[in-house]
Amino acid sequence: MKRNSLHRLLSTCAAMLWASFATAEVTLNIGYLAVEQPRAAVLSNLDPIPDDDGLAGARTALQDNLVTGRFLGHGYEMTEAVVPEGDDPLATAKALLAATRFLVVDAPAEVLVQIADLPEAQGAMIFNTSSGDVALRDNACRANLFHTSPSDAMRTDALAQVLVQKRWTDLVMIAGTRPQDQAYASALRHSLTKFGLRLSAEKEWAFDADMRRSAAQEIPLFTQELGDYDALIVADELHDFGRYVLYNTWQARPVVGSEGLSAVGWSPVIEQWGAAQLQSRFEEMHGREMTSQDYAAWAALRTLGEAVTRTNASDPQTLRSYILSDEFELAGFKGRPLTFRDWNGQMRQPIAIAHPRALVAQAPLEGFLHQNNELDSLGLDRPESKCEAFE
Amino acid sequence: MIRVATACLMFAQPVLADEIWVTNEKDNTVSVISTETLEVVQTYETGERPRGITFSRDFSRAYICASDSNAVQVMDPATGKILHDLPSGADPEQFVLHPDDRHLYIANEDDAITTVVDTETRKVVAQIDVGIEPEGMAVSPDGRIAITTSETTNMAHWIDTETQQLFANTLVDSRPRHAEFVKDGAELWVSSEIGGTITVFDTETQAEKAKFGFEVQGVHPDRVQPVGFEFAEGDTHAFVALGPSNHVAVVNADTYEVEDYILVGRRVWHMAFNRDRTQLFTTNGVSGDVTVIDVAARKAVKSIKVGRFPWGAAFRPTE
Structure with missing residues (x-):
C-alpha cells in the first residue's frame, strides 16, 4: 500500500515555549521539507549519515529565534515534513504552503524548481539548503527561491x-x-x-x-x-x-x-569567530557534529528570524525585500556579515577550506579583490549570472 | 649592560611597578606586564580557556573567567596562587564586579544565562534568562543597573540589580560584544562586532541616542569589527579595538566622531589603561602580543609578546 506522505507531516515545536513572557504579537510559521533520496552505494560505510541532516540545524536555529523572540513578542513555529523515497514531494509541499509562506527545503535541484513553480508557491519564500546546482543561481533561478547552501x-x-x-x-x-x-x-x-x-x-x-x-x-x-x-x-x-x-x-x-x-560551507573544525559556541550548542542538542547542510538550514531559519526581529513583520513581501536590502546582515560565525545577492537570491558567505582536522584557510583569501564585496569573488557575480527573476 | 642592571634591579624589587594582567585564552595562563619596563614579569597558570579578568576593589583578589573549566577562579595576585573557584554557571566568558565589591555578574555564554554570584558566601544569588550567547557585561556606577549583551540575539538586556529581573531589552546591530556605562552612568555604549557599529543609549530612557561606525583605509568594512573599548580620563575619548582590522579607533565621546586610527597587532579585542591613563595596553589575539599605545601621541610604542591568543586585560597597582 502506498503510504500517504502526509502521514509523516509532523507538527512540532510550539512557539510558546517561553510562556512566561509576553504573548507573541507576531508569529512566523516555517515549514521544513525534507525529500528523501535513494542513497548511492559507496565503497566504505564508515561515515554515519545522520537521519536529521539539515533538520537538526533548523531546530537549533528555531531555538535561537525563540529565545530572541521572547524579548520582542515574536513567536516562531516550525512544521516538519519528510517525504519518503518514491512519494510525491509536491503534494507535501502544497500542504505545507497552505499553512505557511516560508519553506526551508532539503531536496534535489529539479524538485526545488518544481516546488518553486507551484501556483501555491507564488509569493512565498523557499530556501534551498541542500543543492549546490549552479543553474539554480543562473538561468534556472526563481524569484521565490533563495539559497543558503553555497553553490558548487x-x-x-x-x-x-x-x-x-x-x-x-x-x-x-x-x-x-x-x-x-x-x-x-x-x-x-x-x-x-x-x-x-x-x-x-x-x-x-x-x-x-x-x-x-x-x-x-x-x-x-x-x-x-x-x-x-x-x-x-x-x-x-x-x-x-x-x-x-x-x-x-x-x-x-x-x-x-x-x-x-x-x-565547504561548514565544518566541525571551524572554531574561530565564535563558531565554537554554535558547534557546542549544536552538539549538545543533537549529539553529533554540525554538517554543511545543518549550517545551511540553520542560516535559513536565522535569516527569517533576523528579518522578523528587525522589521517586526511576518509577511513574505516585507521580509523578502528586507532580506535583499543593504540593511540586512546575519552574524553567522564566519567572521563577516552574511547577506544576500539581490540578483539571484544566493547568500554571500565565506567558504572554509579545511581538512578533517583543521581549518586551513577561509575564502575569499587576502588579495582576491572585488569592486563591491570580496565575497562576490566566489560564485556567480552580478554580470555573470543570467538570472532575471530578481530584477 | 643597562638592560642587565635593570633586570637585576627588578629582581631585587619586583613589586614596585604597576601591572597589566592579560589572560591567554589558548595557553591557560595570565601574563603579568610591568607598566614600567613594559616586559612580562610573571606568568601564572589558570584554569582552561581564561578570558574575562577583573580585580576586587582593593586589588587583593583577581577574578578570572576560566571558561572551559566552568568556573570563575579567585587568584591571589601577589603569589599567583588560585585560592578557590566560584560557582559561575557553565562557560563563563565575561563578568563585571558590582560597585558593592561583592557581587559578580557573569555571562554564561553556552546557556543564555547571566549568573549573579556572591563572592563572600561563594553562592549563586540569581540566574537571569537572557539572549543567546551572552557576552558583554557592565554595571552602572550607582550599581542599580547591570547589562548583559547577547551575541546572537543582538540585544542589550537591562537588569534591575535590586530584583535581578530584566526591565528592558534593546536591539543593537549584529553580535554585540562589549558594554560600558560612561559619563557617570548617563550613557551606555555597546559595540557590535559584525554590525561594525557602537550604539549609545540614554540610560534614563534606554532610548538609542546615537550610533556610529568606522572606516579604516584599505580595510573592507566587513573586517572593521569593534569589540572592546575603554575611556580616557574624564570620558572625553573612547579607544575602540577594531578586531581583524588591526586598528584601535580614537572616538570623541561628545561628538561621536572618530578622530584617529592607531595600527596595533593582529585581531585586537580588549584593552586596559595604566594608572594615569597615559598608556593603553591592547590584547592582539592572532599575533599573540600586547601593543602599548602612547595615549597623548596616539601612537603604538611597543609590542610585548605574551601567551597564545591574549584575550582580556586588567590594570593592577602594586603600591
Missing part, C-alpha cells in the same frame, strides 16, 4: 583561490561518473579558468566490479599515468572512492577537492 561554483572558486595562493598551478583531476561528481568537475573547470589555472590531465574513475583489487591498491597505477603535477583534484561528491586516493598516489602530492583539502 562558490566552493570551487574558493578552492581555486587557495591553489593560486599556494602556487599549485599544475593540476590534474580524477572525477567520478555520478551526476554530482560531474557537476562538481564542471564547476571546478570553470573556476580554474576564472583564476587562470589549468588542468594538465584528467581521468575518470569508472571502476565497476571488474576491478579485481581494492581501490587502495588500484590508485598508484591509476595515478601513474597522470605524470607529475602540483596537486590532484578529486571530484567525488558522494565520497565513494576519494578516501582511497589519499596517500596512495604515484606522486607524493596533495589531494584536494571532494577529499583531502576541501572547500
Whole structure:
C-alpha cells in the first residue's frame, strides 16, 4: 500500500515555549521539507549519515529565534515534513504552503524548481539548503527561491583561490561518473579558468566490479599515468572512492577537492569567530557534529528570524525585500556579515577550506579583490549570472 | 649592560611597578606586564580557556573567567596562587564586579544565562534568562543597573540589580560584544562586532541616542569589527579595538566622531589603561602580543609578546 506522505507531516515545536513572557504579537510559521533520496552505494560505510541532516540545524536555529523572540513578542513555529523515497514531494509541499509562506527545503535541484513553480508557491519564500546546482543561481533561478547552501561554483572558486595562493598551478583531476561528481568537475573547470589555472590531465574513475583489487591498491597505477603535477583534484561528491586516493598516489602530492583539502560551507573544525559556541550548542542538542547542510538550514531559519526581529513583520513581501536590502546582515560565525545577492537570491558567505582536522584557510583569501564585496569573488557575480527573476 | 642592571634591579624589587594582567585564552595562563619596563614579569597558570579578568576593589583578589573549566577562579595576585573557584554557571566568558565589591555578574555564554554570584558566601544569588550567547557585561556606577549583551540575539538586556529581573531589552546591530556605562552612568555604549557599529543609549530612557561606525583605509568594512573599548580620563575619548582590522579607533565621546586610527597587532579585542591613563595596553589575539599605545601621541610604542591568543586585560597597582 502506498503510504500517504502526509502521514509523516509532523507538527512540532510550539512557539510558546517561553510562556512566561509576553504573548507573541507576531508569529512566523516555517515549514521544513525534507525529500528523501535513494542513497548511492559507496565503497566504505564508515561515515554515519545522520537521519536529521539539515533538520537538526533548523531546530537549533528555531531555538535561537525563540529565545530572541521572547524579548520582542515574536513567536516562531516550525512544521516538519519528510517525504519518503518514491512519494510525491509536491503534494507535501502544497500542504505545507497552505499553512505557511516560508519553506526551508532539503531536496534535489529539479524538485526545488518544481516546488518553486507551484501556483501555491507564488509569493512565498523557499530556501534551498541542500543543492549546490549552479543553474539554480543562473538561468534556472526563481524569484521565490533563495539559497543558503553555497553553490558548487562558490566552493570551487574558493578552492581555486587557495591553489593560486599556494602556487599549485599544475593540476590534474580524477572525477567520478555520478551526476554530482560531474557537476562538481564542471564547476571546478570553470573556476580554474576564472583564476587562470589549468588542468594538465584528467581521468575518470569508472571502476565497476571488474576491478579485481581494492581501490587502495588500484590508485598508484591509476595515478601513474597522470605524470607529475602540483596537486590532484578529486571530484567525488558522494565520497565513494576519494578516501582511497589519499596517500596512495604515484606522486607524493596533495589531494584536494571532494577529499583531502576541501572547500565547504561548514565544518566541525571551524572554531574561530565564535563558531565554537554554535558547534557546542549544536552538539549538545543533537549529539553529533554540525554538517554543511545543518549550517545551511540553520542560516535559513536565522535569516527569517533576523528579518522578523528587525522589521517586526511576518509577511513574505516585507521580509523578502528586507532580506535583499543593504540593511540586512546575519552574524553567522564566519567572521563577516552574511547577506544576500539581490540578483539571484544566493547568500554571500565565506567558504572554509579545511581538512578533517583543521581549518586551513577561509575564502575569499587576502588579495582576491572585488569592486563591491570580496565575497562576490566566489560564485556567480552580478554580470555573470543570467538570472532575471530578481530584477 | 643597562638592560642587565635593570633586570637585576627588578629582581631585587619586583613589586614596585604597576601591572597589566592579560589572560591567554589558548595557553591557560595570565601574563603579568610591568607598566614600567613594559616586559612580562610573571606568568601564572589558570584554569582552561581564561578570558574575562577583573580585580576586587582593593586589588587583593583577581577574578578570572576560566571558561572551559566552568568556573570563575579567585587568584591571589601577589603569589599567583588560585585560592578557590566560584560557582559561575557553565562557560563563563565575561563578568563585571558590582560597585558593592561583592557581587559578580557573569555571562554564561553556552546557556543564555547571566549568573549573579556572591563572592563572600561563594553562592549563586540569581540566574537571569537572557539572549543567546551572552557576552558583554557592565554595571552602572550607582550599581542599580547591570547589562548583559547577547551575541546572537543582538540585544542589550537591562537588569534591575535590586530584583535581578530584566526591565528592558534593546536591539543593537549584529553580535554585540562589549558594554560600558560612561559619563557617570548617563550613557551606555555597546559595540557590535559584525554590525561594525557602537550604539549609545540614554540610560534614563534606554532610548538609542546615537550610533556610529568606522572606516579604516584599505580595510573592507566587513573586517572593521569593534569589540572592546575603554575611556580616557574624564570620558572625553573612547579607544575602540577594531578586531581583524588591526586598528584601535580614537572616538570623541561628545561628538561621536572618530578622530584617529592607531595600527596595533593582529585581531585586537580588549584593552586596559595604566594608572594615569597615559598608556593603553591592547590584547592582539592572532599575533599573540600586547601593543602599548602612547595615549597623548596616539601612537603604538611597543609590542610585548605574551601567551597564545591574549584575550582580556586588567590594570593592577602594586603600591
